[in-house]
Each structure stands twice: as structure tokens, then as C-alpha cells.
Amino acid sequence: xAHRTGTLDVLPADEIRLDARVVSAGVWLFLTADLFYFAAWxxxxxYLRALNNNQAWIMQxxxxxxxxxxxxxLLLAIATAVIFVGITAGTPRTMLARTLGPAxxxxxxxxxxFQGYAMWHLGFGLTEGGYPSVFSGLTxxxxxxxxxxxxxxxxxxxxxxxxxDTVIRPExxxxxxxxxxxxxxxxxxxxxxLYLVA
Amino acid sequence: xxxxxxxxxxxxxxxxxxITGLLLAIPGYFFGVWLGNVFGLFDDQNTGVILGYTVATxxxxxxxxxxxxxxxxxxxxxVTPISESEPDAGLSRYFRLSLDHxxxxxxxxxxxxxxxxxxGIGAMMIRSSLLVPDSSITPxxxxxxxxxxxxxxxxxxxxxxxxxxxxxxxxxxxxxxxRMAFPRLEALSFWLVPPAAVILAVAAFWGGFPTGWTGYPxxxxxxGQGMDSYIVGFGLIALALxxxxxxxxxxxxxxxxxxxxWTRLPIFVWGIFTTSILGMLAAPVLTAAIxxxxxxxxxxxxxxxxxxxxxxxxWENLFWFFxxxxxxxxxxxxxxxxxEIVPHFARKPLWGYRTGVVGLFGVALLSWFVWQxxxxxxxxxxxxxxxxxxxxxxxxxxxxxIFLVVLGTMWRARIWFSVPMLFCMGFLVNFLIGGxxxxxxxxxxTDVTLHGSYFSMAHFHYTIMGGxxxxxxxxxxxxxxxxxxxxxxxxxxxxxFWWMFVAFNSTFFPLFIIGLLNMPRRVAQYNPALQGLNIWxxxxxxxxxxxxxxxxxxxxYALAFSGRRALANPWHARSLEWQVPTPVPAHNFDRVxxxxxxxxxxxxxxxxxxxxxxxxxxxxxxx
Numbered sequence: 001x002a003h004r005t006g007t008l009d010v011l012p013a014d015e016i017r018l019d020a021r022v023v024s025a026g027v028w029l030f031l032t033a034d035l036f037y038f039a040a041w042x043x044x045x046x047y048l049r050a051l052n053n054n055q056a057w058i059m060q061x062x063x064x065x066x067x068x069x070x071x072x073x074l075l076l077a078i079a080t081a082v083i084f085v086g087i088t089a090g091t092p093r094t095m096l097a098r099t100l101g102p103a104x105x106x107x108x109x110x111x112x113x114f115q116g117y118a119m120w121h122l123g124f125g126l127t128e129g130g131y132p133s134v135f136s137g138l139t140x141x142x143x144x145x146x147x148x149x150x151x152x153x154x155x156x157x158x159x160x161x162x163x164x165d166t167v168i169r170p171e172x173x174x175x176x177x178x179x180x181x182x183x184x185x186x187x188x189x190x191x192x193x194l195y196l197v198a
Numbered sequence: 199x200x201x202x203x204x205x206x207x208x209x210x211x212x213x214x215x216x217i218t219g220l221l222l223a224i225p226g227y228f229f230g231v232w233l234g235n236v237f238g239l240f241d242d243q244n245t246g247v248i249l250g251y252t253v254a255t256x257x258x259x260x261x262x263x264x265x266x267x268x269x270x271x272x273x274x275x276x277v278t279p280i281s282e283s284e285p286d287a288g289l290s291r292y293f294r295l296s297l298d299h300x301x302x303x304x305x306x307x308x309x310x311x312x313x314x315x316x317x318g319i320g321a322m323m324i325r326s327s328l329l330v331p332d333s334s335i336t337p338x339x340x341x342x343x344x345x346x347x348x349x350x351x352x353x354x355x356x357x358x359x360x361x362x363x364x365x366x367x368x369x370x371x372x373x374x375x376x377r378m379a380f381p382r383l384e385a386l387s388f389w390l391v392p393p394a395a396v397i398l399a400v401a402a403f404w405g406g407f408p409t410g411w412t413g414y415p416x417x418x419x420x421x422g423q424g425m426d427s428y429i430v431g432f433g434l435i436a437l438a439l440x441x442x443x444x445x446x447x448x449x450x451x452x453x454x455x456x457x458x459x460w461t462r463l464p465i466f467v468w469g470i471f472t473t474s475i476l477g478m479l480a481a482p483v484l485t486a487a488i489x490x491x492x493x494x495x496x497x498x499x500x501x502x503x504x505x506x507x508x509x510x511x512x513w514e515n516l517f518w519f520f521x522x523x524x525x526x527x528x529x530x531x532x533x534x535x536x537x538e539i540v541p542h543f544a545r546k547p548l549w550g551y552r553t554g555v556v557g558l559f560g561v562a563l564l565s566w567f568v569w570q571x572x573x574x575x576x577x578x579x580x581x582x583x584x585x586x587x588x589x590x591x592x593x594x595x596x597x598x599x600i601f602l603v604v605l606g607t608m609w610r611a612r613i614w615f616s617v618p619m620l621f622c623m624g625f626l627v628n629f630l631i632g633g634x635x636x637x638x639x640x641x642x643x644t645d646v647t648l649h650g651s652y653f654s655m656a657h658f659h660y661t662i663m664g665g666x667x668x669x670x671x672x673x674x675x676x677x678x679x680x681x682x683x684x685x686x687x688x689x690x691x692x693x694x695f696w697w698m699f700v701a702f703n704s705t706f707f708p709l710f711i712i713g714l715l716n717m718p719r720r721v722a723q724y725n726p727a728l729q730g731l732n733i734w735x736x737x738x739x740x741x742x743x744x745x746x747x748x749x750x751x752x753x754x755y756a757l758a759f760s761g762r763r764a765l766a767n768p769w770h771a772r773s774l775e776w777q778v779p780t781p782v783p784a785h786n787f788d789r790v791x792x793x794x795x796x797x798x799x800x801x802x803x804x805x806x807x808x809x810x811x812x813x814x815x816x817x818x819x820x821x
Contacts, residue, residue: 018452022379026448033440033478040486040516044501047512056500056507126499130507133499137490155271165277 020171027175031182034145038186041138045193048130056129058198063123065135067195073118076111077146077187080104081180084153088166088174101157101166108150108180115143135194142190146183152176214263214295216392223393226250226257234496245496247404247423251430255393262389263295267382295389297381300782302388303367304681307674309388310362313355313395315750320348322743325736331729333722341722343406343424350398350411350428354435356666357524358391358442360531361477364673365446365470367681371775371782372464374455374791374809379448387442394434401427410720412517415502415510419494426495433488436481436520439527443478446470456814457793464773464797465548468555469534472562476523476530484520487513514576518569526565528662529629530558532669533600536622539676540607541798542771543619548798549606553599560596564589574642575649583642590640597633601626616769617691621672624699628664632657635710653713659706671698671749678756679764683780686756694752698745704738772808773797789813 049057058064083104119139124132156173159165166173230253234246259265270277291301292308323344327336336344366388370378378384401407404424409417413432418425450471454463463471490501491513500506502513541548548554567589570578574586604626613619635657638644648654671694679685708731715731717724724732756762767776774797778786791809799805 022448022452025452026380026444029444029447029478033444033482036479037482037486040483040519043516044486044490044512047515048501048508051509051511053504053507053509056505059507126493126497127506130500133490133493133501133508136497136499137493137501141486141489151268155268158272158274159277161274163276164274165271 016169019169020175023169023172023175027178031178034182038138038141038189041134041141042189042193045134045138045198048134049198053130058131059129062128062131064198065118065122065195069114069118070191070195073111073114074184074187074191076107076114077180078184080108080111080150080153081177081184083107084180085174085177088170088177101153101160105150105153105157108146108153112143112147112150115139115146119143131198135198138190138194142183142186149179149183153180213261214266216258216262216293218263219258219261222257222261223254227254229253243423244426247426248430248492248496251397251426255390255397255430255434258393259386259389264382264386264389295385297377297385298784299366299370299378299381299384300681302384303363303365305388306358306362306366306391307681309391309395310355310359311750311753313351313391314359314746316395316399317348317351317355318743318746320344320351321739324348325739327722328724328732329736331724331726331732336722338722339405339408342408342410342720343402345720346407346410346424346428347398347402350431351395352662353411353524354391354394354398354431356528356662357435357439357477359666359670360535360673361442361446361470361473361527362388362391363681364466364535364677365442365473365531368677368775369446369449369467369470370453371680371778371786372467372773372797373450373453374458374774374787374793375449375453376785376787376790377453378445379453380445383441383445387438387445390434390438390441394431394438397427397434398431401425401431412521413491413513414517415491415494415513418491418513419502426492429488429492429495433485433492436485436488439477439481440485443474443476443481446474447478450474455787455790455793455809457809459793461552462793462796464538465551465554466531466534466538468558469531469537472558473527473530473534476527476562476565480520480523480527483516484524487516487520490516511573511576511578514573515569518572519566521572522569523562523565525658525661526561528666530561532625532666533558533561535669535673535676536604536625537600537607538773539618539622539672540604541800542769542773543614543616543622544608544611545614545800546607546611546798547796547800547802548603549609550599550603551796551798554603557596557599557603560599561593564593564596568593568640571640571645574645587640587642591637594633594637601630616675617686617688617695618672618676620692620695621668621675624695625665625668625672627699628660628668628702631707632660632664635660648713650718651713652709652717652719655719656706656709656713659709664702664706668698671695674753676769677775678753679768680775680780680782682757683764684756684760685762685764685768686752687760690748690752690755694745694748697748698742701738701742701745705735705742708735708738772799774808777808777811787811787813 083100087100087104119136122132122136126132126136156166156176160167227250230250231246233253234249235243237245291298292305296302296305323336324341327333327341327344329335333341366378366384370376401424404427405422407418407421407424407428409421409425409428413428418428450463450467490499493499494501494503500508502508502510504510537548537554568586570582570586571590574583635653639648639654639657675686675691712728712731712735715728717728764780766778766780769776774791774793789811790813791811792813793809795806795808797808
């Protein structure tokens, strides 16, 4: 069925297919850009750690953040991504999206809250050397992006009704899943660096 | 089925114009300052100022209507597809949020020309100060602040001056698309620029910033609140570069018309493509560095504080990892413009089209491996110097290839010396001088001697102003008839070219000599023996500014008073954008065209028409 858009007859199916391709390409491009953003932070991590200027990368007596707590945040972020990718893969199933979408949303929100709490109670001051600087900046950047992603996830869940955008344009919702997976992947690298390698 | 709905994002409570944006931005600023002062009392108000600017910008964008789409989704209302946006009419569309790439292109053009005027006034103030060898006209503190404001304003402008207006307006037309891939992101990339410019200008009220455009710590950490303008302004521009890059690349990759193969892509689009790659990948690194600097100044981290586990070299590496690709963000689209325009006025096919594309990619690729030549005098490991000397010199090879392509196209051609063509030829002369002087600066021995002198300053002005701004002028004269339906005066245009070309060279060539005579950059006082040369340069600079006033007069006259309407294709060019009517219809093409020939097939006996505009019913792209 065609409908008029300005002076052109466009088949909705074609428009949706085109939109899916555009969104898919856009997400890959955005993730490439975002990779460079986090790569700059990882560079700062290794650079300052290697220089250890004034022996102040990690000052003596500095209490590091709790690894187990960090792991909980990471697992919540991974679960959010995996559940969302699971429900948007293949043919959209409205009921599944309606039930598991909010579940992913709750897990994502929990990850943000736990990470926010951790950053409020770091156990060290930000002035205490290179590691606290990188930890706060890298984790803070990740948290802000996760917050934005969870915000968008909320809109995806809100559009999961029968005529909602999530169901009409499932490829777009699936492409958003890549952003959640990417953030989960970045979270894994951050965890390895900040809690184990540092 | 996708249908328009009465409760669309356009009909939400928040209007989409700058007045509501400003009404929200002002309280937003004070809220941000209050918030920052609550949490950051220990830091001389930097937290407050940074948060103030950030919240004000966010509030401005909300007032512009950028929150309407996410809110529409959040409330579960049907989402209106982009293609169903109602075509706007009237002048008012240029003053509010629009999703039409043609409107956004013109919004960019006029905003950036106004910013160019401000940056130019800053340059005139600098040259006025240098009429005398002491600092009697401008005290040293104000002089360095003036340098900082001029340089950063010009960097903001030159980052977007071609991709913004011409990339946004022309890329869809040139590839046979009816819109950009992400119109909302496209609009966002534009509406981030005015707040960035205003925030930067506000730095003048805080005493400016003493670091120039490079923002080196520890100076940037010690500077007053003017530095916060640098941080937020540059951050916004970096964000605009990323958003614009993603949008351009997605558009070119996915929205090309059927038959618009990669080897038929207009060379200007290739210029935008390579520029967008650089912007998209380099700007995030700057963003990270800016966040680190903001954290050092606000929450007292120590990324760049050597005594506390940081390093100022971290900033230098991150900044120049962005900064050197950035200079190619300036020049690659200008290369694209010159290679695009010359075949049309030489009435010959572009000589070595594929070689030209390889040249663009060669420059883009090598630009990632040269950044440490900016650190030659900062004390980098000597073992690294030969590599960065070599990689910097290597970049002259793809640049030379691009010159070869242009000269090969002009070879034995019956050239139509129109105003755009004159500016292209001026570009070649200026950029040649700029490029050759760059080779000296890539060598460690000469760079160590000349780095802090006016030689370096002359070099980058030859490449940026002599290159990119001449390219911009060529583009304005060439595409303005399509973008506005008005022709600028050819006679005044030719006068403008010769005036600008002579005044430019008269201004900047003596600076090489002044640099060789060891006059340092960024210093208000100089050796009185150099006063004669400096007076010559200053007077020439005033003439150069006069040529820009003539250009502005020509532009205003053409748009507002002349009444001379442009033909749809005044240059008789083959490329796709000239085949659509003027003014360009709301959806560009009634049907997505099928591309059947190349854009530069001039004089070829079997050349086919560039496109079949009957299109294929229902086809929305061919990529």
C-alpha cells in the first residue's frame, strides 16, 4: 500500500527497510567513534601508569574500590545487554518484548544506580594521584553513557505496543542492542584495567 | 503501517525556536552555576561555570525542541517518519529547528559567515596592536587573550565552514537522496555551534584564556574562568563534529541513488566522506581530553599534574592526536571543492578521478601518524623524531597527487575564468606555498628553530586561509545560485578575488621573513627593527579585511537588492545537483533518480545523461 509523502509515492515497507539500513550503519559508525573516545581513556590509563610521575599513580595506603561490588555492576550491565539483544533478535514478539523489555530496563537502571553509589563512596579522594583520576573519569564516562542508553531503552520499552515503533521497526531496536553490548564490552575492559591490571 | 499522527513531535508543548531556547538557557545557566557551587566550593567557581554553560546549552537545545522526539517515544505516541515532515515555507524556518538539509545548510552558512566576521575583527585588533613594537596599544595579558579568542573562534569556524553549509546542503542532492540519514542529528550538529560561539565569546568577560587554541596545561589549569569557555565551547564543537561525521557517512553509504556507484560519486562527496571519517574518529579523543581538563579544573583530579601522578604530555598527545587530523578536516573538503569545480570550468573530465580519491584517502590515513611533530620542541624521545619527520613529509605525496589531478584536468583545457575558477586557481598558488613551507617545519632542525616564530604562523595561515577559505569562496560563488536562487555579481566577484589574492599574499608572505628574523608568536612586543615589516603586514591585513567587506556587500546585494534570479544551471554543469530546479523542491527529487552517467563526462562522444529522473516507483535508494 502506497501513501503520499510530498510529491513521491513511497511504499511504507521500502521506507522501513531503508530506515533499518540507515540506523544499522549509523549505529556501527557511532560505535566506532565511541571506541575512540574510550581508547583515549585507556591510553591515559596506560600512559600515566607507565610514567608513574612522582610515584603518584597509586599513592601509598590508597584504598581501592571493592572488586566484588564492581563485578555486580558489570554483571547487571551485561545482563541488560544480553536480555535486550535476545528479545530484539529475529522476528519481534510483542509479548516477549513487553515482559522482558522492562526487565532489561530494571537491570540497566540498577547498574546505573549501583555504579552511581560506588562513585559517591569511592574510598579515596580524587586528588590522590593518577589512578583515582583515571578511575573517576573512565567510570564516570561509562556511567553517563549507560544512563543515556537506559534512557533510550525506556523509550524503546514504551514503544513496544502493537503499533509502537519497536514493533514496526524492529531492526532499529535491534541495532540499539549493539550499543548496549558495546557498553557491556567496554565495562569488561574497564573492570579488567581498573580492578585487576592497575 | 506508518502513518502521520496529529500528536506528532512537532505539536508538543515545547516549541522549536531560539526564543524558547534562550528563555530556558538563561535560568539553566544560573541553575548550573548554583549546582556547581553547591558541590564544588573549593575550586574558584570553575565547577559552577562549567556546569552553568553545560546546563544552559542543554536547556537551549530543549527549548529548540530537541527533546520532543524522545518525549514522543517515551509517551508511547506514534512516531512520525522523517519523510512525512511537512515542508516548511518562509524565512522563519531559518530561525528554528528544521529537519530539512537545505535549511540547515543555509543556517550553517550564515552563522559561520557571522562568526568569520567576529574572528576577522579579532585579527584586525591583533594587527592593530602590532603596529607598534611595544605593548602600548594592547597590554600583554589582553593581547594573549585576544590571540586565544581569535584562534579558537577561527578553529570553530574552519572545522565546519565547508562540511556544515555545503556538505549538508549538497551531499543529498549530489548522491540522489531525498534527505540526510539522520536529520535530527544533522540539526543538532548545527544548533550546537551557536551556543559554542556564544560561550567562547563570553570568555572575553572573564578575561579570556592565555593558552591559544592548544590549551596546554599547566597554563590551562592555572587560568581563570575564561578557560572554562574554552573547555565547554571546544567540547560542543567536538560533539558537533562527531554527530556530523556519523550523519554524513551514513548518508553517503546508505542513501545513494540507484546507479550512483562508488566510482560515480562526485569528488566533492569523497572530500566530505574522508573529512567525516577524520572528524568522527578524532573528535572523540579531544572530547576525552576536554573532560579530563574539566575534571582537573573542577573536581581537582590530576590528569595533567606531574607532581600528583599526571602528565602534561598526556594532554599534548591527546590534543594533537585530534589536532593534526583536524587540520585535514579543514583542507580535505577544500580539496574536494577544487577538484569538483575545476572540471566544470575546464570542460574536461576530471583527470585521474580514482587517483584523486586515493590522494584524499592517502592524506586522511597519513594524518593519523604525524601528530608528534607538534611535540618536537616539547622534549619527546629523540628516537621518535625521525619517524614523525618521515611520516609528515610523506603526506606531501598524496597532496601532490591531488595537485596533479587538478593540474592534469586544466592541462590544455579551454578554461572558463569564472569567479569560482579564479578562487580555485588562487587556492592552488596559496596552498602550494603553505605546503612547501610545511615541509621545512616537518624537519626537526628547522622546526626547532622556527616552531615558535611567525614562520609557523605564516605556514598555517597559508594552508587554512589561503587554502580552505579560498576554497570556501569558490564554493560560495559556485553553489550560491543553487542554494539561494541568486547570482552574485561576476564583476564584483572578480574584483573581490584579485583584491583578496593580492592582499592575502601581501599580508602573510612577509610573515615568513619576519619569522626567519625570529619574531616570536603570541607576544605583544617585538624588536623595533621589525616595525617596518609589521606595519606593511598590518596595512595589508586591513586591505584583506576590506576584500571581505566587499564580498559581504556582494552577497547582501545579491540576496536582498539585486533581484537577479539565477538560472537552474548557470554553469551548464553536468553534476546531479544542477539538474534539479531552483529553488530545490522540498523533497529534492520527485522520484529517486537512476544515475546513468558520470558527473564529469565533458566532451566525451558517448557520454550519457547523468540521470534518469523518471526513477523507479517505490525505490527509496540504491545503496
